[in-house]
Amino acid sequence: MTAPVLEVRDLRKYFPIRGGLTARLAAKVHAVDGISFDLHRGETLGLVGESGCGKSTAGKAVLKLIEPTSGTIKLEGRDITRLRRSELRPLRREMQMIFQDPFSSLNPRMSAGQIVAEALAVHGIGRGSERIERVAALFQRVGLRPDQMAEFPHAFSGGQRQRIGIARALAVQPKVIVGDEPVSALDVSIQAQVINLLMDVQEELGLAYLFIAHDLAVVQHIAHRVAVMYLGRIVELADKRALFGEPLHPYTEALLSAVPIPDPRSRHRKRAVLSGDVPSPVNPPAGCHFHTRCPYATERCRVEAPELRELKPGHFVSCHRH
Amino acid sequence: MLEIEDLQTHLLFRGGTLRAVDGFSCSLRPGETLGIVGESGCGKSMTALSILRLVPSPPGKIVGGAIRLDGRNLLALGEAEMREIRGNAISMIFQEPMTSLNPVVTIGRQIGEAIALHQGLGRRAALERTVEMLRMVHIAEPERRLDEFPHQISGGMRQRVMIAMALSCNPRVLLADEPTTALDVTIQAQILALMAELQQRLGTAIILITHDMGVIAENADRVVVMYAGRKVEEAPVEALFAAPLHPYTKGLLRSIPRLDLSITADAGRHRLAEIAGTVPPLSQLPPGCSFSPRCPFATDICRREHPPLEEKAPGHFATCWHSSQVAGAGP
Numbered sequence: 001m002t003a004p005v006l007e008v009r010d011l012r013k014y015f016p017i018r019g020g021l022t023a024r025l026a027a028k029v030h031a032v033d034g035i036s037f038d039l040h041r042g043e044t045l046g047l048v049g050e051s052g053c054g055k056s057t058a059g060k061a062v063l064k065l066i067e068p069t070s071g072t073i074k075l076e077g078r079d080i081t082r083l084r085r086s087e088l089r090p091l092r093r094e095m096q097m098i099f100q101d102p103f104s105s106l107n108p109r110m111s112a113g114q115i116v117a118e119a120l121a122v123h124g125i126g127r128g129s130e131r132i133e134r135v136a137a138l139f140q141r142v143g144l145r146p147d148q149m150a151e152f153p154h155a156f157s158g159g160q161r162q163r164i165g166i167a168r169a170l171a172v173q174p175k176v177i178v179g180d181e182p183v184s185a186l187d188v189s190i191q192a193q194v195i196n197l198l199m200d201v202q203e204e205l206g207l208a209y210l211f212i213a214h215d216l217a218v219v220q221h222i223a224h225r226v227a228v229m230y231l232g233r234i235v236e237l238a239d240k241r242a243l244f245g246e247p248l249h250p251y252t253e254a255l256l257s258a259v260p261i262p263d264p265r266s267r268h269r270k271r272a273v274l275s276g277d278v279p280s281p282v283n284p285p286a287g288c289h290f291h292t293r294c295p296y297a298t299e300r301c302r303v304e305a306p307e308l309r310e311l312k313p314g315h316f317v318s319c320h321r322h
Numbered sequence: 323m324l325e326i327e328d329l330q331t332h333l334l335f336r337g338g339t340l341r342a343v344d345g346f347s348c349s350l351r352p353g354e355t356l357g358i359v360g361e362s363g364c365g366k367s368m369t370a371l372s373i374l375r376l377v378p379s380p381p382g383k384i385v386g387g388a389i390r391l392d393g394r395n396l397l398a399l400g401e402a403e404m405r406e407i408r409g410n411a412i413s414m415i416f417q418e419p420m421t422s423l424n425p426v427v428t429i430g431r432q433i434g435e436a437i438a439l440h441q442g443l444g445r446r447a448a449l450e451r452t453v454e455m456l457r458m459v460h461i462a463e464p465e466r467r468l469d470e471f472p473h474q475i476s477g478g479m480r481q482r483v484m485i486a487m488a489l490s491c492n493p494r495v496l497l498a499d500e501p502t503t504a505l506d507v508t509i510q511a512q513i514l515a516l517m518a519e520l521q522q523r524l525g526t527a528i529i530l531i532t533h534d535m536g537v538i539a540e541n542a543d544r545v546v547v548m549y550a551g552r553k554v555e556e557a558p559v560e561a562l563f564a565a566p567l568h569p570y571t572k573g574l575l576r577s578i579p580r581l582d583l584s585i586t587a588d589a590g591r592h593r594l595a596e597i598a599g600t601v602p603p604l605s606q607l608p609p610g611c612s613f614s615p616r617c618p619f620a621t622d623i624c625r626r627e628h629p630p631l632e633e634k635a636p637g638h639f640a641t642c643w644h645s646s647q648v649a650g651a652g653p
Contacts, residue, residue, distance in 0.1 A: 050506035050507070050508065050509075051477075051506055157600050159600060160600075187361040187362055187533070187601070188361060188533060188535070188574055188577060188578055189361060189573060189574060189577055189596070189597035189600075189601075190600060191577070192577035192578070192594040192595065192596045192597070193596045195579070195594055196593050196594055196596060199593070214506065214507070216507070216581055217536075217578065217579040217580060217581040218579050220579065220581055221579035221594065222579075244581070254508060255507060255508060256581070257511075258507040258508045258510065258511040259507055259536065259581050260510075260511075260514075260534065260536030260537045260539065260540045260541075261536055261539065261540065261580075261581065261582045262535040262536045262538070262539045262563065262575065262578060262580065263539055263563055263582060264539045264540070264559045264560045264563050265560070266539075266540075266582060267539070267540050271511065273508075273511050273512060273515060274508045274511075274512075275512070277476045277478055277479070277509070278506075
């Protein structure tokens, strides 16, 4: 296998909570608590988990949109973790992001064409009419008409706005795209169009996607490998067929069985319904973070955090049962 | 028990009128769950708000039709009589519990208030009933929660509080508008299981409004599919999923990624079936069938005349000129 485009090792991001008159450090939110993964060319790694599990923070930290607390991030073998802003700027071309909300991620005072052209201008790609031609080609690529370049974001529907966001990300010919819930704000019939578009351009350009989402059916469709996060940690990481076919972590199992299946005949299937809520990431439980909701938890789980181990080739699990 | 007949809820603007709900009819039987499914702007929430006469006005206005609860037309009632019905005979839970709970009133007082108001109970009795309701929706240590404010509890728990509040007066009908959309899947499973359990116990009829076909498949007895303000299909849940008769329903079912199918069915990644185009804005509905510009089955008649709602099989209604072709076109 070729070297990964992106290597993330033991990435952590803690947010301080300050309190009192002196703004002393009162506590820390353990948003991302030591995660590691590789991402290869042409591959989609799905990052799933429930709200507050740290998946969005992980995505931003990987792109250095927020400063990681510790850990390393390597882009094509080069350690970018400690680079300064100015050193990072040329590398931003290689890594782009697509956001969840197609309404707030586009500047309402710029035309759709300007929004995409700005990405080219920032990196000094093309000029004058050449740049306009490039934007027109990008519009066509994402299923918009070039004559729509003059229109402003409010004139577009949610799905079309997400296409503009994709065109903007593709403009600088990145190697890695982090998508943070890129289809979850869209209606079902539009969601399919955008998913198909993302998969088509990936195949064409060999892009690597880090696809962050809470919708497991969407992730199962688009991803090659999937990482499941719970309270800041990856609890299971595997090829999608292994992960969805034979999940090994009790949390993955519960998550999968909670997804409603659009088939009335599967109504009475056996389900592992979890009780309780996700604990606070300010004071995550000791030992395995999941032990407070785990039906199999033992004394050991309450004191000792399990490591993420490779149980089968490519199938990583952090659970004392295995 | 609840009957909606030819409901017309319009949005009146200076520039013109939008038919948010355009001739909607359906009925609800005691103890059943009726699912209403559709995409944003299809009129599903407007229908629910119309039932309680809570359509934001202006611009909204119910301009025609009838809504009968046990034979009594709610649209003919005075505001005072209507207040008697809301939260009592018919109550509603919303998608975002944080915005529908009062942030500066404790949980105990919010639920207690409704109980005292509708059931004429004294403070003490209302308090006891509140604790009982919180226990019924599986909130641990209910006495402790009474003095807490909505922001102090989790999203799942807030939704439980809303359900407790909605069910506190034993309503005959519960309107649930995207009740689990803001929640994580594991919490969604808990809330839906709770609603089913309470329905069994109390015999409440539920109108479950959602965009999620999975939630519909697992919870509804009968399903209504809406598109651009109109009902396009209605059927028992098994029939709707096994043999949809409207091309829109069929398209929706084919366009969703399926957790249960694709693991075994395909080794690689296939393309999802798309529904071409987008939902037209209500101001620019095409003549004839509203779905015709996006429909692979559309012919001249579809572009000219709106198809009537017809019973194509026992209990299975659809508005489509070509439903027999749709049924024959395979999954």
